[in-house]
Amino acid sequence: MKTVPVGVSARHIHLSPAHIDILFGQGYELTTFKDLSQPGQFAAQETVAIVGPKCKIEKVRILGPARPSTQIEVSRTDAFSLGINPPVRESGQIEHSPGLRVIGPKGEVDLEHGVIVAARHIHFHTSDAEKWGIQDKQLLRVKVNGERPLIFENVIARVSDHYALDMHIDTDEGNAAGVKTGDLAELID
């Protein structure tokens, strides 16, 4: 059986260095709250508020390290609350996505774009992918035997020497399946 640990991603933000400067002050360095499953990635102690046409959400966790472009990942539920309609996308594909206002302790940024609902995906270390015959970008089916069992289709494989095995779904998907971070899922083809 090909089992994969599940990571349920709550809403979060990745910030560019320029936006960290504006939101937290020139030259500010994010501090680690906890390490994430992917090597080198961390949840920062710092949070920001995000503001859409319909509501403001406080304490949105920043994930580090800084990235070239600022990106906000929300659930569809969050998106309805905020009053925006972001596309379901792979991380980094933020063209023509909506923006939001981001508020930090030292400043604010009005993003023109950057908000997405993350497409469900699995990070494979190259060795895992080779062992199971999986190619980068392949679409997979994954069964989750939680309290509300279901099969996710079109789960995108992402293969790299820099990745650790982990399936990332958002809170809507985690809640719909009744699973939490650390539960196991099963690749079924």
Added chain:
Amino acid sequence: MKTVPVGVSARHIHLSPAHIDILFGQGYELTTFKDLSQPGQFAAQETVAIVGPKCKIEKVRILGPARPSTQIEVSRTDAFSLGINPPVRESGQIEHSPGLRVIGPKGEVDLEHGVIVAARHIHFHTSDAEKWGIQDKQLLRVKVNGERPLIFENVIARVSDHYALDMHIDTDEGNAAGVKTGDLAELID
């Protein structure tokens, strides 16, 4: 192909006659906002607020007519916000479920129990069930080809002459699948 229309249920409340009296005044009659897919059921114009340990949610829609026991159906996302841990249950099975405070324009009720996360289910008219060979209480698999395709397992069949064909899922499940009310799903066995 066995196709079934999808109904995505937002959080809502069913009230007992006694609780309608307390919340809206003695002898108050709910008024219809719109008819629902199941014959005789309606969304009322009236709403209430519900209050949990962590937050208050305003404008929770009442579904009519009145029922013997008050029951609140929320998504898991709502439950986390409210600060309660309701079980996933079929409608009517509210034993040992948590309660909430319910606030209406004329009074308040502190429920000792009655809050559930609704178990996904399909209402079949007896004629639909006979045509497709489906028994009441049977667990079904249903494929949803939305923006985020998935297969729901353990979908409970509910068969009655009083029902119209409709699959009921909650907002977490609808958002996880990228479907909305009126989209079609496919029974796959």
